[in-house]
Amino acid sequence: MGYTAGLDIGSAYSKAVILEDGELVSYYVKPTGGKFALSADLVLEEALQKVGLSLAKLRYIGACGLGVTFISETFNKVTELSCHTRGVHYLMPTVRTVIEIGNQSARVMKTTPKGKVADSIISDKCATGSGRIMHIMAKVLRTDLEDFSRLSDKATKPAKFTTNCAVFLETEAISRVAEGTPKEDIIAGLNQTLAGKISAMVHRMKIEADCVMTGGVALNAGLVSIMEKELGHKIQVPDEPMITGAIGAALITAEKAEN
Amino acid sequence: MFVAGIDIGSTITKIVISNGMEVRAAMITPTGPEHRRLAFRVMDDALASCFLSFNEVEYIVATGYGRINVPFADQQVTEITCHMRGVHCLFPEVRTIIDIGGQDSKGIKIKDGKQVDFIMNDKCAAGTGRFFEVMTDVLGVKLEEIGPMSLKSEKPASISSLCTVFAEQEVYLRLSEGASVEDILAGLHKANASRIHSMIGKLRIEREVAMTGGGAKNIGLVKAMEDRIGFPIVVPPEPLITGALGAALIAREVAARLTPDQLREKKEKRRLEAVTFFDDPKPGKERLL
Secondary structure (H helix, E strand, O other), X not given: OOEEEEEEEOOOEEEEEEEEXXXXXXXXXXXXOOOHHHHHHHHHHHHHHXXXXXXXXXXXXXXXXXXXXXXXXXXXXXXXXXXXXXXXXXXXXXXXXXXXXXOOXXXXXXXXXXOOEEEEEEEOOOHHHOOHHHHHHHHHOOOOHHHHHHHHOOXXXXXXXXXOOHHHHHHHHHHHHHHOXXXXXXXXXXXXXXXXXXXXXXXXXXXXXXXXXXXXXXXXXXXXHHHHHXXXXXXXXXXXXXXXXXXXXXXXXXXXXXX | OXXXXXXXXXXXXXXXXXXXXXXXXXXXXXXXXXXXXXXHHHHXXXXXXXXXXXXXXXXXEEEOOOHHHOOOOOEEOOHHHHHHHHHHHHOOOOOEEEEEOOOOEEEEEEEOOEEEEEEEEOOOOOOOHHHHHHHHHHHOOOHHHHHHHHOOOOOOOOOOOOOHHHHHHHHHHHHHOOOOHHHHHHHHXXXXXXXXXXXXXXXXXXXXXXXXXXXXXXXXXXXXHHHHHOOOEEOOOOOOOHHHHHHHHHHHHHHHHOOHHHHHHHHHHHHXXXXXXXXXXXOOOOOOO
């Protein structure tokens, strides 16, 4: 099978993985920063460099994501949902429910024992169900996304937000800051709002067997623990939750080419 | 008999002072963070503009999202009722009102001068004034310019997102593709008209349709709504004050039912309340009335 690359060019982050005979050997993640073509080239190059490979050594490239059309190399396009379930199956074969929260969308997927999509719900109409709201809040609070995991547990009195709209949430957060509400209480309040919104979606799907959360938002440990309480179910998070799509793209492409 | 209606919106405060059916003063000013203080100030300004003293006003009705913060009001009435009354007085033939406020949008159905149904969105910034405020920042244009500018467009840009945050990103994308500001504005108005239409549509839109609130001052949004519903929309000469006008009409009605003694008693209570509310550390400065 040789070397296969997988790319997932998202609206916020670009991810690349390198597989050698179906085994993950290298990956690289970098903010897209609005430059799809440039960051697609860059993440692939960095992932190759980490294992001392050149582009010529790659047999196949599989790709998915919003910015997929900007990739300059020849590649095989794979649908995102299939990539995510397949990538999760590769890392955690027992998982049957995947909650994937990216920058612009939230998806809940059921997978078959072989890692194929059995069912899915997608929400991409509202910024509050996505990672976008975390970026907005990080700006208001002048903090970074790491604080969202770190500080959420330290809250003594989580702020109550009266709205689910990202625009109105921003206004409310600014008012809370002006009133002197501690940062950790605002973060915990936001995590609760976000968890409520995502949980409502997961409830419609019903969790089966092991459940995993992926996408950039899965790095927010504060949110994950609130979600676990809301859903009454353990939620696993891969060490690197952002690369499941890229792994799936590489695996599916290699398989398709070999058969 | 002088009466007043004051409408404290999330963004703009409006006041109408009338004598019988004649409007003596109408004022519009941005709502500050301190409604109570502001309510006093706009009341005083409005009174000054028609040379009246506070005690000459027989009855005051407050409405709008900040209506509970008007300590000198004799009565609070919901903005739905006040808008309905205001519009019905100006345009008796109107059956459907579309009110686009600073942070919400509403649809009101009227039959025989009575409100029969209403629908409201205050959960999501799309379809409210807030959406356009965000976009003017992105596009670097003034709020009052966006309507006329959008009408110059020949090929509206495609805006598919309903979410304000995502639409903002879509605007950046369209700009990077080389779309003109006019085309993007036209696309934004179209997208919002469809959002508002799908909400109001639940009420079954009946002619005549009136548009009020700050959104009605945006000619681009009014035209986009007309395109969407397929017939002309009536817009009051000053679409912001229909709520305050309705409140004043209600005040007139209520006051007419009260005896002079009851009115006097009301007024005495009103003054007292205002003083207790304004326990200012620096007395005299803000206590205008």
